[in-house]
Amino acid sequence: MKLILLGAPGAGKGTQAEKICEKLNIPAISTGNILRAAVKDGTEMGLKAKSYMDAGQLVPDEVVIGIIKDRLNDDDCKNGFILDGFPRTIPQAQALLDSGVDIDKVIDIEVPDEAITKRMSGRRVCSKCANSYHIEYKKPKVEGICDACGGELIQRKDDAPQTVLDRLVEYHKMTEPLKGFYENLGKLKVVEGQEDVADTTKLVFAALED
Numbered sequence: 001m002k003l004i005l006l007g008a009p010g011a012g013k014g015t016q017a018e019k020i021c022e023k024l025n026i027p028a029i030s031t032g033n034i035l036r037a038a039v040k041d042g043t044e045m046g047l048k049a050k051s052y053m054d055a056g057q058l059v060p061d062e063v064v065i066g067i068i069k070d071r072l073n074d075d076d077c078k079n080g081f082i083l084d085g086f087p088r089t090i091p092q093a094q095a096l097l098d099s100g101v102d103i104d105k106v107i108d109i110e111v112p113d114e115a116i117t118k119r120m121s122g123r124r125v126c127s128k129c130a131n132s133y134h135i136e137y138k139k140p141k142v143e144g145i146c147d148a149c150g151g152e153l154i155q156r157k158d159d160a161p162q163t164v165l166d167r168l169v170e171y172h173k174m175t176e177p178l179k180g181f182y183e184n185l186g187k188l189k190v191v192e193g194q195e196d197v198a199d200t201t202k203l204v205f206a207a208l209e210d
């Protein structure tokens with residue numbers, strides 16, 4: 001199955017992508033994680049992306065379109081994939097459509113802005129493997145340490161309160177119009193993402209089968 005997860009920053013796309021990945025055994029592709037890894041490695045792409053990401057703005061379309069085109073050619077994407085964080089603008093969605101990739105479903109996870117800002121302050125991510133946790137809703141077994149690799153858990157730079165607000169403004173302006181784009185293609189499924197993680201997962205799985 002070829003899926004897109006849409007939703008505001010912090011709506012739970014990465015969290016639900018992990019659950020779908022386990023259920024369907026298809027890779028979850030997060031443009032955010034790919035870009036953060038490039039920033040950490042100091043690659044040319046990372047240097048280009050860093051200032052946009054730190055400011056809560058979108059990285060230019062040509063950069064992320066290139067990333068996704070390369071990644072979708074990998075062998076592990078042959079039986080399907082989950083796109084988490086792509087597309088995020090109409091030109092990105094159009095580029096995906098024009099490249100002939102036939103998306104089966106687009107799941108939009110809806111969470112009000114107030115709930116997002118509250119959630120983001122509690123998110124912690126692994127400094128080594130990028131696994132994501134929450135100080136209240138998804139605690140690691142040992143405080144401050146990643147369950148998967150033992151790496152140190154840190155707060156993402158773009159989870160600072162003002163940057164979260166800037167990312168929400170960018171989301172409403174640039175990404176929200178994608179709902180109409182995919183609704184017109186008959187691909188859009190909307191789920192409420194305000195429930196706890198397990199209940200949201202049930203709604204996401206129901207949307208997959210719908």
Ligand code: AP5
Binds near residue numbers: 086134
């Ligand atoms: P990216 O990393 O994609 O960030 P994002 O879309 O803003 O999404 P997040 O990773 O912040 O949140 P999420 O929806 O995955 O939520 P999560 O599951 O972690 O992108 C970062 C930056 O990269 C962008 O700002 C941009 O600059 C650039 N970029 C990336 N893609 C791009 C593109 N296509 N074009 C241009 N630029 C691009 O959950 C959040 C927290 O809440 C976690 O702590 C989690 O444990 C908790 N949580 C999740 N679900 C629940 C629940 N149901 N109840 C309670 N807590 C929950």
